[in-house]
Amino acid sequence: xxxxxxxxxxxxxxxxxxxxxxxxxxxxxxxxxxxxxxxxxxxxxxxxxxxxxxxxxxxxxxxxxxxxxxxxxxxxxxxxxxxxxxxxxxxxxxxxxxxxxxxxxxxxxxxxxxxxxxxxxxxxxxxxxxxxxxxxxxxxxxxxxxxxxxxxxxxxxxxxxxxxxxxxxxxxxxxxxxxxxxxxxxxxxxxxxxxxxxxxxxxxxxxxxxxxxxxxxxxxxxxxxxxxxxxxxxxxxxxxxxxxxxxxxxxxxxxxxxxxxxxxxxxxxxxxxxxxxxxxxxxxxxxxxxxxxxxxxxxxxxxxxxxxxxxxxxxxxxxxxxxxxxxxxxxxxxxxxxxxxxxxxxxxxxxxxxxxxxxxxxxxxxxxxxxxxxxxxxxxxxxxxxxxxxxxxxxxxxxxxxxxxxxxxxxxxxxxxxxxxxxxxxxxxxxxxxxxxxxxxxxxxxxxxxxxxxxxxxxxxxxxxxxxxxxx
Amino acid sequence: xxxxxxxxxxxxxxxxxxxxxxxxxxxxxxxxxxxxxxxxxxxxxxxxxxxxxxxxxxxxxxxxxxxxxxxxxxxxxxxxxxxxxxxxxxxxxxxxxxxxxxxxxxxxxxxxxxxxxxxxxxxxxxxxxxxxxxxxxxxxxxxxxxxxxxxxxxxxxxxxxxxxxxxxxxxxxxxxxxxxxxxxxxxxxxxxxxxxxxxxxxxxxxxxxxxxxxxxxxxxxxxxxxxxxxxxxxxxxxxxxxxxxxxxxxxxxxxxxxxxxxxxxxxxxxxxxxxxxxxxxxxxxxxxxxxxxxxxxxxxxxxxxxxxxxxxxxxxxxxxxxxxxxxxxxxxx
Numbered sequence: 001x002x003x004x005x006x007x008x009x010x011x012x013x014x015x016x017x018x019x020x021x022x023x024x025x026x027x028x029x030x031x032x033x034x035x036x037x038x039x040x041x042x043x044x045x046x047x048x049x050x051x052x053x054x055x056x057x058x059x060x061x062x063x064x065x066x067x068x069x070x071x072x073x074x075x076x077x078x079x080x081x082x083x084x085x086x087x088x089x090x091x092x093x094x095x096x097x098x099x100x101x102x103x104x105x106x107x108x109x110x111x112x113x114x115x116x117x118x119x120x121x122x123x124x125x126x127x128x129x130x131x132x133x134x135x136x137x138x139x140x141x142x143x144x145x146x147x148x149x150x151x152x153x154x155x156x157x158x159x160x161x162x163x164x165x166x167x168x169x170x171x172x173x174x175x176x177x178x179x180x181x182x183x184x185x186x187x188x189x190x191x192x193x194x195x196x197x198x199x200x201x202x203x204x205x206x207x208x209x210x211x212x213x214x215x216x217x218x219x220x221x222x223x224x225x226x227x228x229x230x231x232x233x234x235x236x237x238x239x240x241x242x243x244x245x246x247x248x249x250x251x252x253x254x255x256x257x258x259x260x261x262x263x264x265x266x267x268x269x270x271x272x273x274x275x276x277x278x279x280x281x282x283x284x285x286x287x288x289x290x291x292x293x294x295x296x297x298x299x300x301x302x303x304x305x306x307x308x309x310x311x312x313x314x315x316x317x318x319x320x321x322x323x324x325x326x327x328x329x330x331x332x333x334x335x336x337x338x339x340x341x342x343x344x345x346x347x348x349x350x351x352x353x354x355x356x357x358x359x360x361x362x363x364x365x366x367x368x369x370x371x372x373x374x375x376x377x378x379x380x381x382x383x384x385x386x387x388x389x390x391x392x393x394x395x396x397x398x399x400x401x402x403x404x405x406x407x408x409x410x411x412x413x414x415x416x417x418x419x420x421x422x423x424x425x426x427x428x429x430x431x432x433x434x435x436x437x438x439x440x441x442x443x444x445x446x447x448x449x450x451x452x453x454x455x456x457x458x459x460x461x462x463x464x465x466x467x468x469x470x471x472x
Numbered sequence: 473x474x475x476x477x478x479x480x481x482x483x484x485x486x487x488x489x490x491x492x493x494x495x496x497x498x499x500x501x502x503x504x505x506x507x508x509x510x511x512x513x514x515x516x517x518x519x520x521x522x523x524x525x526x527x528x529x530x531x532x533x534x535x536x537x538x539x540x541x542x543x544x545x546x547x548x549x550x551x552x553x554x555x556x557x558x559x560x561x562x563x564x565x566x567x568x569x570x571x572x573x574x575x576x577x578x579x580x581x582x583x584x585x586x587x588x589x590x591x592x593x594x595x596x597x598x599x600x601x602x603x604x605x606x607x608x609x610x611x612x613x614x615x616x617x618x619x620x621x622x623x624x625x626x627x628x629x630x631x632x633x634x635x636x637x638x639x640x641x642x643x644x645x646x647x648x649x650x651x652x653x654x655x656x657x658x659x660x661x662x663x664x665x666x667x668x669x670x671x672x673x674x675x676x677x678x679x680x681x682x683x684x685x686x687x688x689x690x691x692x693x694x695x696x697x698x699x700x701x702x703x704x705x706x707x708x709x710x711x712x713x714x715x716x717x718x719x720x721x722x723x724x725x726x727x728x729x730x731x732x733x734x735x736x737x738x739x740x741x742x743x744x745x746x747x748x749x750x751x752x753x754x755x756x757x758x759x760x761x762x763x764x765x766x767x768x769x770x771x772x773x774x775x776x777x778x779x780x781x782x783x784x785x786x787x788x789x790x791x792x793x794x795x796x797x798x799x800x801x802x803x804x805x
């Protein structure tokens with residue numbers, strides 16, 4: 001058996017190293033290393049509780065708002081307040097803008113360039129894909145960068161700027177929309193919808209949202225001149241609908257009041273129990289101990305630990321590894337196309353990408369409804385007092401999946417702050433029972449090494465990893 | 473101008489922000505200005521061994537490049553080993569890569585406040601990460617490359633500070649370097665390009681009428697000036713955020729929340745809660761730059777006594793409750 005070390009694994013957010021034990025040209029075992037440690041949980045200790053709103057966005061430049069929202073939710077929980085109706089809508093809009101912009105960034109800038117690789121020269125789709133999706137030089141960038149920047153102009157109105165806003169507060173948002181701004185938000189959303197319909201889907205969002213099975217999607221995509229259908233053709237040709245399966249155990253905290261929280265495992269949906277989460281440090285360069293619920297979690301560096309191979313803890317739900325992300329959200333929401341796909345073929349590279357892009361078609365119309373529901377003149381923020389002693393939990397869905405913050409306050413200061421980010425779930429190392437994390441499972445059996453197709457690249461990026469969040 | 477980009481102890485948000493550059497698509501704009509990425513961790517095709525080969529060739533002088541852009545704090549710990557960030561695939565501390573590559577670059581750019589001054593990672597009590605900036609430990613010269621570091625162009629590290637940086641700050645600075653170079657006099661004493669740090673965040677603030685009358689917001693979402701109660705440092709922070717809008721029309725102040733002075737070294741540990749203004753005898757401790765305290769007190773007392781009812785009432789609401797009067801011809805009484 002030989003070992004291959006792959007890194008720097010780029011076009012992910014942050015740095016990533018993957019070690020592959022190989023036999024006969026196939027991966028026998030994979031070990032995922034998140035090589036950067038920044039210590040945000042320690043930075044927060046001793047600060048004023050509301051300082052979390054200024055600090056946690058800086059964990060991540062791509063899920064900055066999701067971090068804000070989780071902190072605001074944890075603080076609101078500790079304060080015993082709920083945001084005003086306008087505040088709820090503003091937060092849905094701010095979170096959705098980031099989440100959907102991230103889906104777009106992932107597809108065009110991080111994921112698709114791998115199909116332009118010379119290894120695929122000769123495939124019927126290769127020349128066209130290389131012309132459109134080559135990294136930096138591809139012609140798609142001239143379409144997608146203005147579309148993304150235009151869409152993020154919603155943040156200029158709603159959140160001041162992106163990334164790293166302080167607009168999201170426990171009681172809602174600092175930025176009330178005026179009647180005139182409401183009209184401009186709708187115009188900005190129309191511009192984005194137009195890009196999606198013309199360039200990404202080649203069809204209306206409503207028609208995409210209506211696709212209800214894998215067979216329907218494949219028939220719909222066949223020969224359609226747009227970016228998503230081009231991906232469907234290339235991914236089908238490469239069999240990416242059968243590659244990169246983890247164990248089809250999915251978790252979602254629920255999003256926007258439209259996608260429910262829950263779990264899904266071996267075809268069985270179940271209610272979500274926040275007390276079933278714990279984190280294991282067996283293979284992280286962190287002090288060893290029994291797995292702990294994040295309310296009691298600790299992050300203590302032990303850089304010389306022999307059994308460790310990453311800075312990432314191993315979060316588990318009922319002692320099992322779970323996959324999070326758009327695919328998990330939509331399986332648990334019972335979205336017909338995704339449920340059909342996963343029931344038929346299980347999770348895969350292709351299913352993850354389809355679920356992500358499907359969310360663009362599902363959520364943009366919701367955003368248009370949320371803007372229309374805003375009531376200018378009514379409060380966008382309510383106010384409350386932070387108790388000197390207390391605790392709170394904030395569970396949200398970032399683009400990449402379930403993000404949780406667990407906070408406790410003592411003598412008016414943050415006593416403990418624990419964070420489990422989406423990629424902490426997906427790229428977790430083995431736990432004390434030697435159970436590999438979802439990516440580690442998904443890589444087993446793949447071809448790798450000299451002369452192999454870049455399948456490993458597709459599988460890793462199909463999770464849309466955010467490494468800076470993973471360890472934080 | 474060939475640009476080599478590395479990321480370390482940061483969030484990647486400066487790259488994410490830069491991708492919002494407008495009105496032209498970022499890659500087209502840079503290419504037409506003669507700027508290309510030799511390698512960028514978030515954007516380039518090359519991965520793993522291909523990427524390491526580029527970096528190694530650059531570090532050994534076999535592959536020429538002009539600018540080294542680093543995004544994220546330099547993590548020297550634990551105990552000077554740099555193991556808080558070994559660059560994937562290389563087994564070597566990222567700090568070592570930066571030290572080697574900085575010797576080969578005509579310009580070294582610190583992208584963001586983490587890279588410039590050390591960032592949040594340097595603000596854990598006791599700094600166990602041994603985090604620092606490229607050429608500063610917060611306000612003190614030094615950092616990873618040392619106070620005496622100068623690039624072949626005779627420049628210290630150019631600190632494009634901000635958390636995150638505005639896309640225009642990065643793009644304009646790179647384009648100026650490519651067009652006509654940068655001189656020491658183009659930078660302020662913290663190494664920031666004057667093209668964006670030559671003024672204050674306060675300049676162009678849409679809340680200026682509230683500031684003039686000291687009509688202050690009392691709680692989050694109020695329209696009034698955020699300086700007196702809610703921690704705003706726009707009158708002290710060096711940047712052009714209210715002149716050069718963010719994401720089309722925004723800024724922190726336009727978003728309804730305080731400027732936390734994210735372009736300043738040490739903003740991460742202000743010594744008070746971020747969203748509260750520390751006061752002594754009712755007077756904010758952090759007064760506007762260049763303003764003697766006695767003047768401020770006198771001005772505040774005068775302007776508070778002269779505040780129109782409209783401004784006073786609107787300052788503590790989240791939407792205007794009194795609209796400006798409409799003056800009619802021949803009226804006036």
